Amino acid sequence: xxxxxxxxxxxxxxxxxxxxxxLGPAADIRRRGDQRRRRQRTLTGVLSAVVLIGALGAGVAxxxxxxxxxxxxxxxxxxxxxxxxxxxxxPWTGTKKFMQVQSxxxxxxxxxxxxxxxxxxILGESFETQPLAGPYTEVALGAQARILLLDGESGTAESFVxxxxxxxxxxxxxxxxxxxxxxxxxxxxxxxxTP
Amino acid sequence: MRDAAExxxxxxxxxxxxxxxxYAMTGNRxxxxxxxxxxxxxxxxxxxxxxxxxxxxAWVRRVASRIAVSSWRKAVNRIRAxxxxxxxxxxxxxxxxxxxxxxxxxxxxxxxxxxxxxxHLVGLNVAETAAEVGAPTGxxxxxxxxxRKAMAQYMSDCSGNFPEGVNHNV
Numbered sequence: 001x002x003x004x005x006x007x008x009x010x011x012x013x014x015x016x017x018x019x020x021x022x023l024g025p026a027a028d029i030r031r032r033g034d035q036r037r038r039r040q041r042t043l044t045g046v047l048s049a050v051v052l053i054g055a056l057g058a059g060v061a062x063x064x065x066x067x068x069x070x071x072x073x074x075x076x077x078x079x080x081x082x083x084x085x086x087x088x089x090x091p092w093t094g095t096k097k098f099m100q101v102q103s104x105x106x107x108x109x110x111x112x113x114x115x116x117x118x119x120x121x122i123l124g125e126s127f128e129t130q131p132l133a134g135p136y137t138e139v140a141l142g143a144q145a146r147i148l149l150l151d152g153e154s155g156t157a158e159s160f161v162x163x164x165x166x167x168x169x170x171x172x173x174x175x176x177x178x179x180x181x182x183x184x185x186x187x188x189x190x191x192x193x194t195p
Numbered sequence: 196m197r198d199a200a201e202x203x204x205x206x207x208x209x210x211x212x213x214x215x216x217x218y219a220m221t222g223n224r225x226x227x228x229x230x231x232x233x234x235x236x237x238x239x240x241x242x243x244x245x246x247x248x249x250x251x252x253a254w255v256r257r258v259a260s261r262i263a264v265s266s267w268r269k270a271v272n273r274i275r276a277x278x279x280x281x282x283x284x285x286x287x288x289x290x291x292x293x294x295x296x297x298x299x300x301x302x303x304x305x306x307x308x309x310x311x312x313x314x315h316l317v318g319l320n321v322a323e324t325a326a327e328v329g330a331p332t333g334x335x336x337x338x339x340x341x342x343r344k345a346m347a348q349y350m351s352d353c354s355g356n357f358p359e360g361v362n363h364n365v
Contacts, residue, residue: 001347007315013293014215014316021214021228026203029232033239040240150241153261193244 051095092117092139093184098175100129101189102136104161111141111157113186118175127192129175142185150191160189201246202239209252210235216256219312221263222301234259256317257327264305299349307342310335 001009102114115137119130147155155163167174171193179188210231217227234255238245248254289297300308306328313324314335321339325332 003315006343009292009296010219010312010316013289013296014212014219014312016215016289016293017218017224017227018211018215021211021218021224023210023214023228024232026206029206029235030199030202030239032232032236033242036236036240152237153265 047096051097054095092178092180094180094182096177096179096188098129099178100131100173100175101164101178104164105138106158106161111145111161112138113141113178113189114138115178120175129173131173139180140185141189142181142183142187145186146188148188148190150193198242202242205238205246205251206235209255213252213256213259216312216316217259217263219300219316220260220305220308222297222308226263227259230259230263231255233262253327260309264309295350296346299346302349303342303345306330307338307345310338311342311346314339 097117098120099115100118102116104111104113106112116134117132119132121128121130141157145157147157147160149155174193176192177188177190178186179190181187213234214227214231217231218224221227221230237258238251238255245251245254300311303311309328310324313319313327314321319327321332321335325335328335330338
């Protein structure tokens with residue numbers, strides 16, 4: 001069977017399915033999409049609330065730490081020296097943040113990202129990434145870190161680092177939703193656009 | 196409202212074509228219908244971004260095919276498909292040629308089916324097919340060769356008439 005015959009037979013099969021298949025009206029499809037959107041917004045709202053509560057908790061903890069440090073550090077405690085490029089304990093432990101990712105690196109099997117919080121400005125059904133002032137920080141990906149593409153599929157950390165390096169100038173500034181685990185490592189990176 | 200009208204026109208113009216392509220990719224009508232409906236719902240969910248894609252239809256097809264091959268989704272769909280139509284009902288009304296083709300498509304791996312459909316049905320060349328499936332062109336060529344060869348074998352089992360002619364128009 002030639003390519004042409006094969007293509008014709010395949011086309012005939014597809015046309016038959018297209019003609020006889022059952023698809024709902026566009027309004028039903030839009031309703032389904034709207035439901036997905038509402039669920040996502042609800043989830044985002046819940047996560048934002050969790051982040052806010054976490055931030056408030058961190059603020060209280062910081063206040064307590066600050067007042068304690070005025071009296072001098074407890075015996076045996078190490079002096080804290082927060083600095084840029086400390087992958088061990090970023091300030092976003094257990095939170096989900098909207099962040100710009102400057103770059104990704106793989107060194108000795110350890111994947112790190114250079115990130116900075118950004119502001120997500122909602123524009124109707126879309127959003128715009130608004131950079132925030134402040135330094136970029138290097139954070140490590142956890143061993144079980146997941147990379148979630150826009151369509152719900154999962155990617156690998158290696159392919160994510162590769163994709164970061166091939167972004168267009170316009171895509172460079174776009175933010176990602178990044179969730180940190182309780183050790184401060186990246187647990188989940190969510191693409192918010194199709195790379 | 197303009198967005199809805201625009202989406203509706205896109206849906207009306209492309210949904211059945213994508214359904215036919217997904218049916219060829221999955222070999223299962225119920226799975227194809229579910230995957231296509233879900234992919235278009237996701238397209239509407241983020242329509243402001245999808246409509247600016249180079250090809251919104253390619254975006255939907257890509258998402259639908261990923262949905263269709265998702266193992267979790269497949270498990271759910273299998274139950275639904277079993278309820279909605281059996282395999283016999285699925286090919287009911289098809290010509291013997293088409294039944295043989297569906298039978299052969301169902302026998303080969305999903306990644307081979309996908310490149311065969313993109314190359315022979317959608318009309319993409321090997322490079323475009325490689326870009327859509329995210330695989331090297333060499334891999335796509337190998338899948339095309341293996342898929343066609345396997346299908347030829349299965350179709351000859353079914354109809355006794357399917358020589359192994361594979362030609363790549365890159």
